[in-house]
Amino acid sequence: NVSGITTRFIQGSHDETHKINGGVVLGEIIDNARSDMIYEGQDKADVVINGVKIRMRHPGGGVSKYRSRSIQNTIDSMSSGNKPKLIAEGHYHKSYYCIYRNVHALLVPALCFQSQFMERKDVSNVMGFYDVDIYADDKGDIQYITPREHLFNESQVKKDDFRKTKRLVIK
DSSP, rough: OOTTTEEEEEEEEHHHHHHHHHOOOHHHHHHOOTTTTTEEEEEEEEEETEEEEEEEEEESSSOOOSSSHHHHHHHHSOOOGGSSSEEEOOOSSSOOOETTTTEEEEEOOOOOOOHHHHHTTTTTOOOEEEEEEEEETTTEEEEEEEEEEEEEOGGGGOTGGGGGGGOOOOO
């Protein structure tokens, strides 16, 4: 953990597999074990930080050839009175930023290698993350935003790093 930083997170489809197969909600275990990490739910959560409504979302479905399509479809489906100011959407292993219907939107890259399934289906995998500065007014409206994309390639990732993790013991 990093001193002074709290991480609010959701789970995605791969995490949900553990709940389906064994009744384990990993997000709850992490939340209980780490005071700096707050589990917000499965697939979707709205959080308000300094008055700004931010939606975290992990949808299902396949990947479009066009990066903007999935996030625009998501925003199109939102009613005007229920839109967040920022949406950060995972699942697609892509990186993209746009403003659409007055919503700032991020497709969040992956933190894993391209899977054998993705390779077989000719689906690219973008690895990385965003850090974002948001400047908002007193009403929570974003005045300007600075999304910084940090991308890396396979040569920058420690191969089989997951094998070196500490064992999780649930008591």
